[in-house]
Amino acid sequence: MPTFVYASKCSGCGDCVDICPSDIIHFDRKSRKAYNIEPDACWECLNCVKVCGRQAVDVRGYADFVPMGASITVVRDDRKNTIEWNISYRNGTRKKFSFPIRTTEWGSIKPPSEYPQAEMGKTEELSLEPEKLYINSVPSIKGEKN
Amino acid sequence: MKSKTVDCDILIVGGGMAGCGAAWEARYWSRNSRIVLVEKANVDRSGAVAMGLSAINTYMGMRWDENTPEGFVNYVKNDLMGIIRDDLVYDVARHVDSTVHLFDEWGLPIMRDKNGHYLREGKWQIMIHGESYKAIVAEAAKKAASEIYNRVMITRLIKDANNKMAGAVGFDVRDGTFYVFKSKVVIVSAGGASQIYRPRSSREGAGRTWYPHWASGSAYGLLIEAGATMTMMEARFSVPRYKDGYGPVGAWQLLLKAKQTNALGQDSFELHKEEIRKLFNGKMGYADVVPTPTNLRVLSSLMELKAGRGPIYMHTEKVLTRENEELGWEDFLDMTISQALVWAGQNVDPMKEPSEILPSEPYAMGSHATENGAWASGPEDISSSLSNGDRSKSYFWGYNRMSTVDGLFVAGDACGASPHKFSSGSFTEGRIAAKSAVKYLMDHSDEHLQIDNSTIERMKLNLYEPIERYNKNKYEITAGKVSPDMMWYDQGLARLQKLMDEYAAGWGSWYTTSDVMLNNALKLIKMLKEDFVNYAAAENYHQLLRTWELWHRILTAEAIVVHMLYRKETRWPGYYSRSDFPALDDDGWRVFVNSRYDSKAQSWEVFSVPVIDLVVRK
Numbered sequence: 223m224p225t226f227v228y229a230s231k232c233s234g235c236g237d238c239v240d241i242c243p244s245d246i247i248h249f250d251r252k253s254r255k256a257y258n259i260e261p262d263a264c265w266e267c268l269n270c271v272k273v274c275g276r277q278a279v280d281v282r283g284y285a286d287f288v289p290m291g292a293s294i295t296v297v298r299d300d301r302k303n304t305i306e307w308n309i310s311y312r313n314g315t316r317k318k319f320s321f322p323i324r325t326t327e328w329g330s331i332k333p334p335s336e337y338p339q340a341e342m343g344k345t346e347e348l349s350l351e352p353e354k355l356y357i358n359s360v361p362s363i364k365g366e367k368n
Numbered sequence: 369m370k371s372k373t374v375d376c377d378i379l380i381v382g383g384g385m386a387g388c389g390a391a392w393e394a395r396y397w398s399r400n401s402r403i404v405l406v407e408k409a410n411v412d413r414s415g416a417v418a419m420g421l422s423a424i425n426t427y428m429g430m431r432w433d434e435n436t437p438e439g440f441v442n443y444v445k446n447d448l449m450g451i452i453r454d455d456l457v458y459d460v461a462r463h464v465d466s467t468v469h470l471f472d473e474w475g476l477p478i479m480r481d482k483n484g485h486y487l488r489e490g491k492w493q494i495m496i497h498g499e500s501y502k503a504i505v506a507e508a509a510k511k512a513a514s515e516i517y518n519r520v521m522i523t524r525l526i527k528d529a530n531n532k533m534a535g536a537v538g539f540d541v542r543d544g545t546f547y548v549f550k551s552k553v554v555i556v557s558a559g560g561a562s563q564i565y566r567p568r569s570s571r572e573g574a575g576r577t578w579y580p581h582w583a584s585g586s587a588y589g590l591l592i593e594a595g596a597t598m599t600m601m602e603a604r605f606s607v608p609r610y611k612d613g614y615g616p617v618g619a620w621q622l623l624l625k626a627k628q629t630n631a632l633g634q635d636s637f638e639l640h641k642e643e644i645r646k647l648f649n650g651k652m653g654y655a656d657v658v659p660t661p662t663n664l665r666v667l668s669s670l671m672e673l674k675a676g677r678g679p680i681y682m683h684t685e686k687v688l689t690r691e692n693e694e695l696g697w698e699d700f701l702d703m704t705i706s707q708a709l710v711w712a713g714q715n716v717d718p719m720k721e722p723s724e725i726l727p728s729e730p731y732a733m734g735s736h737a738t739e740n741g742a743w744a745s746g747p748e749d750i751s752s753s754l755s756n757g758d759r760s761k762s763y764f765w766g767y768n769r770m771s772t773v774d775g776l777f778v779a780g781d782a783c784g785a786s787p788h789k790f791s792s793g794s795f796t797e798g799r800i801a802a803k804s805a806v807k808y809l810m811d812h813s814d815e816h817l818q819i820d821n822s823t824i825e826r827m828k829l830n831l832y833e834p835i836e837r838y839n840k841n842k843y844e845i846t847a848g849k850v851s852p853d854m855m856w857y858d859q860g861l862a863r864l865q866k867l868m869d870e871y872a873a874g875w876g877s878w879y880t881t882s883d884v885m886l887n888n889a890l891k892l893i894k895m896l897k898e899d900f901v902n903y904a905a906a907e908n909y910h911q912l913l914r915t916w917e918l919w920h921r922i923l924t925a926e927a928i929v930v931h932m933l934y935r936k937e938t939r940w941p942g943y944y945s946r947s948d949f950p951a952l953d954d955d956g957w958r959v960f961v962n963s964r965y966d967s968k969a970q971s972w973e974v975f976s977v978p979v980i981d982l983v984v985r986k
């Protein structure tokens with residue numbers, strides 16, 4: 223399902239252009255609105271759809287194997303930290319799902335530089351180990367042929 | 369063309385799972401150094417986890433005595449038919465739990481069972497609500513790195529006068545700015561390779577492969593041209609997935625316990641077990657180990673498909689109920705949304721009917737159920753006694769996860785012979801590489817890079833050549849993309865995919881090849897390389913991105929073919945078979961195949977290295 227953009231809804235904000243991992247959402251020079259420049263390089267990750275506040279980006283099933291008429295819409299809310307999916311079948315069947323996306327506030331991760339630094343030494347411990355393993359020490363084996 | 373030079377202490381190429389792990393760990397051990405991460409997309413949603421995931425596939429659970437690293441090494445070795453680096457796999461396993469506990473703390477929603485333990489999908493996997501997995505991990509990396517350059521593609525690594533790592537060059541894929549990153553330490557974590565074989569999807573759907581379109585083989589292309597010793601490039605693999613949408617099968621098989629059968633309702637593996645045992649049992653009895661190695665299960669499905677008793681079905685209708693329906697759908701919506709749309713478009717009700725499963729086109733990867741990548745040094749406490757002076761044939765040369773090139777480190781899909789890392793293990797390997805990279809940096813603080821400016825100038829000219837060529841030749845034709853003097857990236861890619869599919873064991877040739885076919889592939893790849901050098905054309909910077917991705921894919925493909933030619937046996941029959949060497953041969957071939965490319969002479973040196981078993985086999 224490559225993505226496309228509804229001309230009437232796009233404000234040209236650029237959020238989708240900014241996020242696409244495939245670098246295929248670009249602005250149309252004339253209209254200054256976004257569009258998918260390379261649908262056959264679209265992985266249908268829906269990151270452009272999720273990021274568009276105006277619901278201007280949508281998907282249409284891949285022409286080579288998805289019959290017309292089905293749809294998937296998604297609303298990702300990073301304040302409530304939920305994602306809502308609405309799936310509509312070709313025959314009209316509907317499915318609705320909601321899942322959590324994060325248990326903490328966005329931006330709340332403590333930087334690694336704010337933890338006290340251990341001695342680098344010769345040990346095999348990575349940052350915050352062994353505490354973060356919740357076992358007493360980092361296991362090892364001897365490098366001798368069995 | 370505008371140019372920018374960036375001086376770094378540690379340069380990280382690729383901000384996926386491994387790259388983000390590297391940024392985190394480098395900052396922890398080195399508070400004042402300039403840590404620069406370069407990403408061709410946007411770190412918030414880049415790499416194989418851009419869409420999200422519904423499971424973390426590598427978690428020991430040592431705190432609850434669920435698993436041991438030794439058990440993991442045994443499992444992984446069976447799955448790869450006896451060929452892995454025990455030291456590298458053990459190393460990831462012993463550290464991976466601390467990575468997952470960090471993810472939990474950062475806010476990744478991990479499902480729990482009734483005891484409050486992480487909900488197991490299978491013995492090694494745990495279930496997550498992972499739509500925002502990458503965005504969360506990226507937040508940690510952004511708090512660690514000094515600078516992140518999004519939308520900058522790295523095209524080549526730079527070495528200094530002493531043949532040591534000196535940085536990388538690349539360009540801004542939006543405005544074309546030329547970038548030179550100067551750095552004594554480079555960590556390559558640029559992911560695996562899709563689209564090197566003709567995908568089963570076609571035309572508008574061609575972007576729907578299992579591994580993402582943007583997995584451009586850059587890690588391999590960069591490492592190969594830098595002269596790093598590569599390993600196990602022949603072990604490129606295919607994954608059994610829901611047909612067309614490439615929906616994942618893990619949760620359906622392991623957690624929901626859905627069975628796969630042929631069209632007659634029979635278990636393919638049971639039907640062919642005897643035959644498989646005869647050819648592929650080796651000394652370790654692969655046909656009887658539990659769980660059955662992935663490639664042997666794929667093989668039995670292929671045998672049924674070939675016999676005309678397909679399709680292979682996943683019996684969702686026998687396990688899916690109103691109670692667990694949500695779990696099944698979330699599995700797709702978190703990581704392969706198109707499968708949900710295939711069901712909706714084709715009116716498939718998974719509670720009433722089964723769905724087809726089909727092995728995919730092959731991919732090159734170092735983090736999944738296979739092990740392509742650079743040959744790297746292992747951890748000191750395990751591997752230091754396994755050194756013989758020749759890096760390309762040793763397990764240790766001073767710095768964990770350093771490639772055979774001084775100052776060049778690898779992690780995730782870029783690190784070979786270290787399979788089954790998946791998302792958590794790739795992040796962990798990035799951490800491992802970064803800690804030892806910091807050590808390297810400290811040990812070499814008095815050395816100065818000697819970079820030849822004329823080399824950089826030449827690299828710059830070379831980088832933009834496809835655009836120059838287009839501007840020179842565009843008025844020769846009236847319109848369109850058919851020209852006697854230009855080859856666009858999509859034309860070159862189609863040629864690569866066709867020859868790999870037909871000669872190097874793609875799905876179109878039933879994953880089967882031979883010396884004759886591989887030599888044909890090699891001949892055509894050489895011509896494709898020449899054509900790239902003489903005809904590659906790009907109209908704009910987006911096309912230039914695709915053009916250099918093609919170059920990395922071509923080098924990856926060449927390495928694959930060279931390695932496949934060298935290994936005279938069939939080691940992973942579900943991934944590919946050799947018609948001229950149809951059986952597994954443990955006496956001759958339980959070895960790593962390693963290679964080194966000389967980019968000046970354009971020649972390959974290929975050799976084998978013995979497998980050393982460090983963990984007692986149970």
Ligand SMILES: Cc1cc2nc3c(=O)[nH]c(=O)nc-3n(C[C@H](O)[C@H](O)[C@H](O)COP(=O)(O)OP(=O)(O)OC[C@H]3O[C@@H](n4cnc5c(N)ncnc54)[C@H](O)[C@@H]3O)c2cc1C
Pocket residue numbers: 381382383384385386387406407408409414415416417421422423424425426520521522523557558559560578579580582583584586587616703704735736779780781782789790791792794795
């Ligand atoms: C559909 C799917 C399902 C999966 N399911 C699971 C699962 O359930 N559980 C699990 O644990 N794992 C799963 N995996 C595997 C997991 O995603 C990978 O193992 C992991 O992401 C590999 O990490 P990496 O850092 O090596 O590569 P990536 O995460 O892919 O990162 C590579 C990065 O490098 C960047 N890059 C590439 N080339 C260049 C260049 N030339 N210049 C600059 N940047 C570049 C890319 O844009 C990308 O950001 C799944 C993968 C896929 C695709």
Ligand code: SF4
Pocket residue numbers: 227231232233234235236237238239255256273274275276277278279
């Ligand atoms: S995010 Fe939406 S509104 Fe903004 S440019 Fe993209 S399609 Fe248009």
Ligand code: SF4
Pocket residue numbers: 224225241242243244245246247258263264265266267268269270271
């Ligand atoms: S679905 Fe993903 S790959 Fe396709 S255009 Fe949107 S962001 Fe890009």
